[in-house]
Amino acid sequence: MPERETDKRIIKKLETEAEEIINMAKSKKNPKVSIPLRGLSNVYFDKKDKIIKLGDKQQTRTFFNIGQAKKFMQTFLVANACKEIIETGKTTSIRDLYYMTKHTIGETEENTFDEQSESDPIIEDIEVSFDALREELHLFASSKGAIVGDITIVDSGDDIDCRKQGSGGHAIPSICEADVIQFKECEAKYVLFIEKDAVWRRFNEDKFWKKHKCIIIHGQGVPPRGVRRLLRRMTDELKLPLYVLVDADPWGLYIYSVIKQGSINLAYESVRMAVPSARFIGLSAMDWEKYKLPKEVIIRLNEEDKRRIKEILKYPWFQKPEWQKELHYMVEKNVKLELEALSRKHISFITDTYLPERIEKKQWLE
Amino acid sequence: MPERETDKRIIKKLETEAEEIINMAKSKKNPKVSIPLRGLSNVYFDKKDKIIKLGDKQQTRTFFNIGQAKKFMQTFLVANACKEIIETGKTTSIRDLYYMTKHTIGETEENTFDEQSESDPIIEDIEVSFDALREELHLFASSKGAIVGDITIVDSGDDIDCRKQGSGGHAIPSICEADVIQFKECEAKYVLFIEKDAVWRRFNEDKFWKKHKCIIIHGQGVPPRGVRRLLRRMTDELKLPLYVLVDADPWGLYIYSVIKQGSINLAYESVRMAVPSARFIGLSAMDWEKYKLPKEVIIRLNEEDKRRIKEILKYPWFQKPEWQKELHYMVEKNVKLELEALSRKHISFITDTYLPERIEKKQWLE
Numbered sequence: 001m002p003e004r005e006t007d008k009r010i011i012k013k014l015e016t017e018a019e020e021i022i023n024m025a026k027s028k029k030n031p032k033v034s035i036p037l038r039g040l041s042n043v044y045f046d047k048k049d050k051i052i053k054l055g056d057k058q059q060t061r062t063f064f065n066i067g068q069a070k071k072f073m074q075t076f077l078v079a080n081a082c083k084e085i086i087e088t089g090k091t092t093s094i095r096d097l098y099y100m101t102k103h104t105i106g107e108t109e110e111n112t113f114d115e116q117s118e119s120d121p122i123i124e125d126i127e128v129s130f131d132a133l134r135e136e137l138h139l140f141a142s143s144k145g146a147i148v149g150d151i152t153i154v155d156s157g158d159d160i161d162c163r164k165q166g167s168g169g170h171a172i173p174s175i176c177e178a179d180v181i182q183f184k185e186c187e188a189k190y191v192l193f194i195e196k197d198a199v200w201r202r203f204n205e206d207k208f209w210k211k212h213k214c215i216i217i218h219g220q221g222v223p224p225r226g227v228r229r230l231l232r233r234m235t236d237e238l239k240l241p242l243y244v245l246v247d248a249d250p251w252g253l254y255i256y257s258v259i260k261q262g263s264i265n266l267a268y269e270s271v272r273m274a275v276p277s278a279r280f281i282g283l284s285a286m287d288w289e290k291y292k293l294p295k296e297v298i299i300r301l302n303e304e305d306k307r308r309i310k311e312i313l314k315y316p317w318f319q320k321p322e323w324q325k326e327l328h329y330m331v332e333k334n335v336k337l338e339l340e341a342l343s344r345k346h347i348s349f350i351t352d353t354y355l356p357e358r359i360e361k362k363q364w365l366e
Numbered sequence: 367m368p369e370r371e372t373d374k375r376i377i378k379k380l381e382t383e384a385e386e387i388i389n390m391a392k393s394k395k396n397p398k399v400s401i402p403l404r405g406l407s408n409v410y411f412d413k414k415d416k417i418i419k420l421g422d423k424q425q426t427r428t429f430f431n432i433g434q435a436k437k438f439m440q441t442f443l444v445a446n447a448c449k450e451i452i453e454t455g456k457t458t459s460i461r462d463l464y465y466m467t468k469h470t471i472g473e474t475e476e477n478t479f480d481e482q483s484e485s486d487p488i489i490e491d492i493e494v495s496f497d498a499l500r501e502e503l504h505l506f507a508s509s510k511g512a513i514v515g516d517i518t519i520v521d522s523g524d525d526i527d528c529r530k531q532g533s534g535g536h537a538i539p540s541i542c543e544a545d546v547i548q549f550k551e552c553e554a555k556y557v558l559f560i561e562k563d564a565v566w567r568r569f570n571e572d573k574f575w576k577k578h579k580c581i582i583i584h585g586q587g588v589p590p591r592g593v594r595r596l597l598r599r600m601t602d603e604l605k606l607p608l609y610v611l612v613d614a615d616p617w618g619l620y621i622y623s624v625i626k627q628g629s630i631n632l633a634y635e636s637v638r639m640a641v642p643s644a645r646f647i648g649l650s651a652m653d654w655e656k657y658k659l660p661k662e663v664i665i666r667l668n669e670e671d672k673r674r675i676k677e678i679l680k681y682p683w684f685q686k687p688e689w690q691k692e693l694h695y696m697v698e699k700n701v702k703l704e705l706e707a708l709s710r711k712h713i714s715f716i717t718d719t720y721l722p723e724r725i726e727k728k729q730w731l732e
Binding site: 085088090091092093095096098099100102103104111140142143146154155156157158159160164165166167168169170171172173174175180181197198199201202205206220294295296297338340341343344347348 | 451454456457458459461462464465466468469470477506508509512520521522523524525526530531532533534535536537538539540541546547563564565567568571572586660661662663704706707709710713714
């Protein structure tokens with residue numbers, strides 16, 4: 001039996017659910033399980049908490065139903081595998097879990113799963129139904145991203161002094177729950193999330209985090225779950241403000257949006273991953289004029305960009321006048337900008353002028 | 367003026383080349399520069415050194431030539447930008463370099479570069495012509511990959527004890543040259559490169575590197591330049607054997623092949639990046655029968671796989687009978703296997719049985 005409180009809690013949940021099913025069967029009822037719907041129809045923006053949440057629509061999965069029997073079986077197969085993994089005290093990948101649960105049924109040619117695309121949604125079902133993060137089920141996703149800065153963290157028992165992580169930084173693991181990662185000495189005044197690893201490297205090389213007492217993190221594009229969890233825990237537990245630095249384009253705004261409000265796909269995780277207090281510190285399309293950048297650094301919007309901006313203009317969390325102004329500017333002037341455009345001023349313009357100025361003058365959007 | 371020997375050497379080269387061009391112009395000759403051809407037509411497998419190399423075919427780029435004038439100008443624009451970056455002592459991304467060198471020419475509507483796809487090949491031209499690694503030009507690519515194991519490395523002046531890197535590991539920087547990364551205490555007996563970060567995590571969680579005194583590295587798929595340079599330097603300077611663990615499929619063989627012989631695209635870098643002594647430690651398609659794995663873990667070859675295997679069968683470095691046997695087995699039995707397939711035995715079968723057994727019994731291919 002595992003010793004950790006989270007493990008005990010999750011195993012208890014899995015066992016209780018399984019026992020209920022067995023009891024239904026014993027009392028000759030049709031065994032069923034209720035699973036919250038995860039589609040767009042059951043997702044909404046909670047204006048009070050300022051995050052994307054899952055509604056309360058449920059679907060029922062029953063055993064005696066030709067269309068549902070296989071999924072019913074898969075649900076408990078995956079739940080059982082998760083329980084076994086938790087009991088070993090190890091963690092594993094969702095790909096591994098697929099292989100562990102894939103087998104041919106009896107003498108048939110029928111497999112429990114044919115593709116991982118079948119087992120992944122079942123994992124999500126279990127996450128939602130049992131109110132357990134994937135990480136709490138001991139499953140990890142691909143890991144991306146790195147951290148350096150004015151903090152010491154503990155990763156699986158090892159002290160990681162993020163002030164002494166060289167040019168590479170500490171690789172952020174996929175599972176950043178409190179039993180894996182703890183925070184120790186922290187002098188940082190804020191956390192800066194940077195979309196691109198190449199730009200992060202500029203900040204690290206210039207020792208920006210030392211001069212400005214902060215923590216810098218990148219997630220190689222859209223941050224993976226581990227990075228999002230880490231950002232959330234840092235704002236919650238260390239009470240640090242979070243600044244998000246992305247390209248001035250719809251993709252950058254999407255990344256900011258995922259960090260701040262959560263994503264529609266993972267709406268059920270927003271409560272534990274989103275950082276509604278996150279601040280957009282740049283890049284603004286208007287920086288082109290503000291910093292007198294030459295016209296050749298401008299990237300023109302393509303059709304997909306225009307379509308995306310139209311959508312973004314309608315999102316409830318982009319309704320503030322400043323946001324609407326930013327988005328309309330992008331469309332009317334036909335301007336996208338990448339963070340690297342600032343290098344036309346000089347190589348370290350972003351670290352020695354742009355960012356310090358934006359933060360000092362409180363030039364962020366929320 | 368920079369103090370580092372490499373920097374001085376590269377700047378000297380850049381200046382010498384530029385002076386030659388100026389002298390040609392002064393003496394009313396058509397300024398020209400010779401650049402080794404990088405296409406397939408100038409790539410060959412050196413049987414003695416066992417790496418893919420660039421031949422000695424050259425192209426000439428002249429100034430007074432309508433078709434070459436722009437490229438000529440771009441070449442010296444990029445060379446000049448590299449010189450400036452080296453002189454600042456900083457490093458930057460190839461994206462940044464594109465922005466730094468992109469500008470509108472005079473009163474025209476003509477840009478020096480319109481897309482990064484124009485400046486990237488120019489960087490490669492300079493690498494080849496000036497016999498300078500991109501990293502020595504202070505340019506970095508995207509970074510991927512992590513390291514843990516029985517070694518302490520120095521990264522930009524910081525000691526990184528790879529025995530104490532928690533679950534995440536140290537993120538491998540893009541530039542792994544000797545002036546950035548140095549090796550200190552090392553008790554490791556070998557280096558293990560693992561294709562997938564999720565499988566690497568299994569090895570790290572099981573503290574495989576501690577039990578077997580080794581270094582484990584992943585590169586998230588095809589390893590980036592930094593990881594390849596690190597592997598090469600470890601085998602050269604620490605005299606450690608390198609084992610490569612990949613999926614049993616054409617993609618896995620490609621990754622192994624890139625590490626061992628170099629790639630056709632980067633043939634000019636093989637001499638400094640390839641590890642001809644690298645050993646393929648698995649996965650073998652034959653492991654399916656050897657380890658009595660169930661048939662449902664098999665993935666069938668698609669048309670692209672079949673085409674790739676036909677090509678691989680002809681590569682000079684896959685001509686040994688054992689390799690031909692492996693490849694023919696894959697085709698005849700129609701079997702691909704992923705590393706995760708071993709988890710069907712049990713979650714840590716790969717770390718407690720498979721790999722130790724393969725190494726102990728010397729079951730590798732070269």
